[in-house]
Amino acid sequence: MKKVINIETFKLFTDITGTVQNMARDWAKSGLVHIFSTHTTGCVRVLENEILSYADIRFWLDKYTPKDKPENRRYLHDLISLREDVDQDERINGFAHMRSLFFNTSETIPVAEGRIVLGKWQSIVFVELDPGDGEKVKTKDRELIVTFIEE
């Protein structure tokens, strides 16, 4: 069974556990659920949904993969004038590509008789690595593909 989750967010972390749980209940079987982001700067991660821990992660990312760099130290991905495959108004998101190395394109989670099996502190989280942060940005439509596999 395949399902789609559409997300439109400017937040770094979005808890999608409830949405996936509802799909699992409809499926009502046992096996695995696989949640896949169709984006390179939007990821899926099992995390503790705790705002202070999220702030720790954010500060770490800001330190080791800063968004803004001095002009002569820019992310090469952001040298738009060198790239033939993109428009002139392409997003400046080299930092977000770097950050994707610390998250995942997908997560796979056990399902037992229509219930996703998560530990007490675990949530399934969509991670928007290029979230805007108060800039005027184009609305982002993110799409996740959810696949259920029977055991």
Next chain:
Amino acid sequence: MKKVINIETFKLFTDITGTVQNMARDWAKSGLVHIFSTHTTGCVRVLENEILSYADIRFWLDKYTPKDKPENRRYLHDLISLREDVDQDERINGFAHMRSLFFNTSETIPVAEGRIVLGKWQSIVFVELDPGDGEKVKTKDRELIVTFIEE
């Protein structure tokens, strides 16, 4: 088929390849095995089970995600007095949450006729990111959910 692995350890790395292999032999089919940690500070990773490489990883983690920080630079997750969802004696493990970004909640590994398919140098490893290190800590019971899916 679902199985459970219980682990009680104060070690950073625990090789669980043999346990998973025994389960695969009982299953005796072909497909995939998925090993899922139900914890946010305990992970699963395919690694080379080599003590000097483990020491390299440990030193890297200590450098870039130090356990102890100066009082005014604490992990925010460790400001227990700000959090409503936890007891006063909650573990101080903000560092372990950061470290989880470099490991995985689960790994998925091919199985061929009851044999897990691993390369010469690969082991399936449980990574306890909040291991105690000589402190008097509460015993930890970690639980992994192992799911076999036929191809």
Next chain:
Amino acid sequence: MKKVINIETFKLFTDITGTVQNMARDWAKSGLVHIFSTHTTGCVRVLENEILSYADIRFWLDKYTPKDKPENRRYLHDLISLREDVDQDERINGFAHMRSLFFNTSETIPVAEGRIVLGKWQSIVFVELDPGDGEKVKTKDRELIVTFIEE
């Protein structure tokens, strides 16, 4: 269904999307495809196949997990004379083991009626973390195990 991809490369990033897509077309069903590297210093990652972004990743890795370190700060894994399990001419690749923490041993990707489901900017990439870089190195034969699971 299981398939094998053999790769012989000295490049850091090798796009294998087309190869996996061809296998999926032959399979012609719906479910998941799992691509597993049987190596500890060769990984699989969904990435944007863009050379400047690749250069950003390479520079980040060079900065935080440098290949060469001063003699007295070597990766411990490279102290070959301490290790009983390897020959004297074992590769000096402690840096590559560290880098594997930022990539994956495997990726799992949705398949819909014989087509892998990827976003516009996503490619399936084999990441050779110990690529030689102009040194005279032994040819490397890397093997990936590809497993298709029906939903």
